[in-house]
Amino acid sequence: MFRFIVRRLLQMVLAFFGTTLIVYALMFAGQGDPIQALAGERPVTAAQRAYLTEKYHLDATGIGGFFYRYFDYISNLLRGDLGESLTGRSIGDILAAAWPVTIRLALIAIAVAVIFGVTAGVLAGIRRASIFDNATLLLTLLVLGIPTIVLAPLAQYFLGVKWQVFPPTAGADPDFFALLLPGIVLGSLSLATALRLTRTSVAENLRADYVRTARSKGLPNRRVVSVHVLRNSLIPVITFLGVEVGNLMSGAIITEGVFNIPGVGFNLFRGIRTEDGPLVVGIVSVLVVVYLVSNLVVDVLYAVLDPRIRYE
Amino acid sequence: MRVRRLAAWTALPLAVTLGLVACGSGGDGGSGESDPNAAVRIEIAEPQHLVPTNTNETSGSQVLAALFSPLVDYDEAHKPYEVAAESITSEDNTTWTIKLKDGYTFHNGEKVTADNYIDAWNYGAYAPNGQNSSYFFEKIAGYDDLQGESPKAETLSGLKQVDDLTFTVTLAQPYSEFKSMLGYTAFYPLPEAAFSAPGELVEGYEQAPIGQGPFKMKGTWQHDAKVEVERYDAFPGEQPKVAGVEFRIYQQLTAAYADVLSDNLDVIKTIPTENLSTAGTDLGDRFVQSPASSLHFLAFPTFQEEFSNPDVRKAISMAIDREEITRSIFKDSQQPARAFVSPAVAGYRENTVGAAGEFDPAKAKALYQAAGGPSKITLSYNGDGGHKDWIDATCNQLKANLGVDCVGSAEPKFADLLTKVKAKQPVGLFRMGWIMDYPSMENYLGPLYSTNGSSNYYGYSNPDFDRLLAEGASAPSEEEAIKKYQEAEDLLAEDLPVVPLRFGQNNFGHSTKVKNVEMDLFDRVNLTKIEAIK
Numbered sequence: 001m002f003r004f005i006v007r008r009l010l011q012m013v014l015a016f017f018g019t020t021l022i023v024y025a026l027m028f029a030g031q032g033d034p035i036q037a038l039a040g041e042r043p044v045t046a047a048q049r050a051y052l053t054e055k056y057h058l059d060a061t062g063i064g065g066f067f068y069r070y071f072d073y074i075s076n077l078l079r080g081d082l083g084e085s086l087t088g089r090s091i092g093d094i095l096a097a098a099w100p101v102t103i104r105l106a107l108i109a110i111a112v113a114v115i116f117g118v119t120a121g122v123l124a125g126i127r128r129a130s131i132f133d134n135a136t137l138l139l140t141l142l143v144l145g146i147p148t149i150v151l152a153p154l155a156q157y158f159l160g161v162k163w164q165v166f167p168p169t170a171g172a173d174p175d176f177f178a179l180l181l182p183g184i185v186l187g188s189l190s191l192a193t194a195l196r197l198t199r200t201s202v203a204e205n206l207r208a209d210y211v212r213t214a215r216s217k218g219l220p221n222r223r224v225v226s227v228h229v230l231r232n233s234l235i236p237v238i239t240f241l242g243v244e245v246g247n248l249m250s251g252a253i254i255t256e257g258v259f260n261i262p263g264v265g266f267n268l269f270r271g272i273r274t275e276d277g278p279l280v281v282g283i284v285s286v287l288v289v290v291y292l293v294s295n296l297v298v299d300v301l302y303a304v305l306d307p308r309i310r311y312e
Numbered sequence: 313m314r315v316r317r318l319a320a321w322t323a324l325p326l327a328v329t330l331g332l333v334a335c336g337s338g339g340d341g342g343s344g345e346s347d348p349n350a351a352v353r354i355e356i357a358e359p360q361h362l363v364p365t366n367t368n369e370t371s372g373s374q375v376l377a378a379l380f381s382p383l384v385d386y387d388e389a390h391k392p393y394e395v396a397a398e399s400i401t402s403e404d405n406t407t408w409t410i411k412l413k414d415g416y417t418f419h420n421g422e423k424v425t426a427d428n429y430i431d432a433w434n435y436g437a438y439a440p441n442g443q444n445s446s447y448f449f450e451k452i453a454g455y456d457d458l459q460g461e462s463p464k465a466e467t468l469s470g471l472k473q474v475d476d477l478t479f480t481v482t483l484a485q486p487y488s489e490f491k492s493m494l495g496y497t498a499f500y501p502l503p504e505a506a507f508s509a510p511g512e513l514v515e516g517y518e519q520a521p522i523g524q525g526p527f528k529m530k531g532t533w534q535h536d537a538k539v540e541v542e543r544y545d546a547f548p549g550e551q552p553k554v555a556g557v558e559f560r561i562y563q564q565l566t567a568a569y570a571d572v573l574s575d576n577l578d579v580i581k582t583i584p585t586e587n588l589s590t591a592g593t594d595l596g597d598r599f600v601q602s603p604a605s606s607l608h609f610l611a612f613p614t615f616q617e618e619f620s621n622p623d624v625r626k627a628i629s630m631a632i633d634r635e636e637i638t639r640s641i642f643k644d645s646q647q648p649a650r651a652f653v654s655p656a657v658a659g660y661r662e663n664t665v666g667a668a669g670e671f672d673p674a675k676a677k678a679l680y681q682a683a684g685g686p687s688k689i690t691l692s693y694n695g696d697g698g699h700k701d702w703i704d705a706t707c708n709q710l711k712a713n714l715g716v717d718c719v720g721s722a723e724p725k726f727a728d729l730l731t732k733v734k735a736k737q738p739v740g741l742f743r744m745g746w747i748m749d750y751p752s753m754e755n756y757l758g759p760l761y762s763t764n765g766s767s768n769y770y771g772y773s774n775p776d777f778d779r780l781l782a783e784g785a786s787a788p789s790e791e792e793a794i795k796k797y798q799e800a801e802d803l804l805a806e807d808l809p810v811v812p813l814r815f816g817q818n819n820f821g822h823s824t825k826v827k828n829v830e831m832d833l834f835d836r837v838n839l840t841k842i843e844a845i846k
Contacts, residue, residue: 032724032731033727033728036727036730040369042369045447047439047459048442048444051440055442088361093535094535097536156570157570167574168567168574171537172534172536257567258564260562260563262536266563269563270358
């Protein structure tokens with residue numbers, strides 16, 4: 001197990017540099033005129049252009065320029081310096097301010113998905129073809145069919161503006177209650193998927209030989225379900241949720257925008273819009289780490305859930 | 313400041329009819345007693361900078377308008393009057409003497425002196441400081457010496473202190489409307505405390521700018537969250553009627569709109585496009601429209617053979633039904649335009665485009681065929697600003713009325729469009745927008761149409777036009793300057809290098825907790841007028 005983790009960590013280092021290289025290359029290739037993009041439709045003065053060009057080495061173009069800028073970026077990164085955004089703010093500071101709120105939001109979303117998704121999935125799996133099962137099928141299909149870009153403003157309008165159950169936006173320093181609605185919206189898609197996965201898996205395992213054995217041993221039904229069935233049914237769900245942690249953090253662009261939460265997605269959107277290369281690469285680098293770590297955790301959890309899985 | 317900022321993503325904007333404007337602008341529907349101890353909450357986007365000479369977008373200039381008091385402001389007729397200045401005079405339009413009012417202090421207690429202005433302007437003009445608004449100082453003598461990578465001088469030779477409260481500004485060339493320029497954000501003073509050494513700004517000054525205006529900072533700029541200011545009691549000018557302002561930062565206007573609907577936010581400066589059609593029902597008389605300075609137009613690449621004939625350009629202009637587009641696409645949030653300057657400036661005349669501005673498909677087609685216009689027209693625009701709808705509508709009109717083939721061609725961003733236009737690639741007609749830097753006809757004419765204009769992308773050059781602009785700039789009085797500028801505008805109508813299409817308007821809304829909400833021509837909420845309701 002220990003050797004497995006060390007090997008995975010070493011692979012992560014390679015994966016990290018590979019992805020930053022690709023992201024940096026994409027931003028580099030897609031970059032038109034970031035100085036003009038920053039200014040919107042206003043003309044840019046020669047002085048301002050010269051100042052920014054020099055500061056961010058924007059005159060280094062072509063293949064040579066790309067590697068010059070990439071190695072410059074990486075060497076700063078290794079020293080813990082993520083650089084400055086085009087408006088002169090330290091990207092480290094931006095991320096330090098953005099992460100806590102995004103993590104809180106993602107945790108609420110995951111909690112919603114696990115608590116409601118897995119519970120309802122188990123119930124639906126046990127009572128297959130019941131009214132409850134069919135109702136959840138219909139409901140989850142509906143949720144899966146509505147994109148967040150529709151769901152978020154609708155939830156905001158009805159629950160925030162019209163009936164005033166929740167505050168319509170969360171703002172920069174939200175309490176738990178203010179984050180609840182965006183968290184539910186963000187988590188609803190994962191909830192639906194987690195529910196479908198759990199339901200299928202539970203339904204299948206209920207018919208497995210070891211469950212029949214457990215039942216014929218006379219074990220109480222509650223123990224059969226919670227220990228024998230659930231534990232084995234959770235593997236696909238855990239895989240899904242592990243990947244979903246990364247998705248929730250990067251995929252919160254729409255939700256964070258609608259509810260005005262200045263988190264990671266909010267900053268990523270701004271970075272892309274203003275062609276702010278350093279900001280986008282900085283955020284994506286951190287997201288890559290989140291994905292890698294959550295995948296590692298998922299793999300380790302497999303071994304915990306299923307004793308047959310062993311890592312060398 | 314945010315002058316000229318038609319940032320692509322906020323672009324669709326503005327406005328309804330000018331008629332509504334006059335009576336609508338006060339939003340005076342509010343009743344209830346005013347509460348001088350309450351703070352109001354106003355929507356902004358994250359400012360790019362909060363240093364006066366580095367701030368040229370609306371959000372930053374809104375915050376700075378709270379922290380600083382300008383030398384001049386503008387009256388109903390868009391003429392400048394003194395605020396922090398006692399008098400601004402000149403004999404020859406070249407040397408201007410600015411005398412400051414006594415009694416102004418910075419929020420740290422420093423007395424405001426002439427040197428505070430001189431130091432701030434020198435800092436702004438010095439090229440290595442990379443200030444966004446440095447071009448505002450280009451009319452001042454000595455500006456050229458401060459440009460380049462290692463400038464010859466560090467201070468503008470045209471700025472001279474006379475006594476503690478008086479200084480003179482010598483311009484490189486006479487300019488009759490210099491006083492109008494001084495209301496802009498770039499011309500605020502900076503306290504001594506802002507400089508760590510001569511010409512060097514204290515690091516972190518913009519996190520909590522010290523000004524001489526009606527409000528002072530409360531804490532520091534909380535990035536992506538808010539900027540809070542509170543009333544500065546030692547302010548000698550007109551005191552605001554609220555205790556403070558929270559400028560709350562939004563990335564999406566729809567979020568701010570939801571907050572205004574539920575009274576979680578007091579003022580939204582631009583109603584999002586998707587909510588324009590329902591804003592009247594949602595907000596009632598709290599949905600307000602007022603004139604703005606923006607002008608939207610389609611520009612011709614006049615250097616291209618097929619568009620070099622003015623008759624072709626006029627025919628295209630006559631084939632466009634402006635009213636139809638402002639009504640059906642913009643829901644009357646913008647006004648049809650038939651002039652090259654906005655109604656926001658003194659000297660505006662309603663229909664300077666003349667016959668070429670009248671919608672007349674039959675005449676347009678005949679003229680177009682006689683002039684041998686191209687059989688295919690391309691309209692280029694930036695795809696990120698919500699322009700597709702009106703470009704397509706315009707194309708359909710051209711197809712139907714001129715019998716030509718017309719396609720809209722989207723570039724990802726305005727910057728991409730500009731790059732192509734500057735390289736003189738054949739993009740066809742292209743859309744542009746303009747917001748003034750200061751209320752003056754010259755600002756709508758010089759940069760856009762003079763031979764060396766900074767935003768003249770269409771290759772238009774008319775020596776008579778250039779001459780009239782120069783004469784206007786050196787005219788002995790503002791009235792005479794306006795006459796020259798109007799003559800110059802008439803020349804544009806003959807040549808029609810661009811087709812003026814629409815004037816923008818401010819479409820803003822407020823909550824039930826405030827009244828007397830007004831917006832100025834620079835897209836800023838008037839902070840001395842706004843009142844909170846108990």
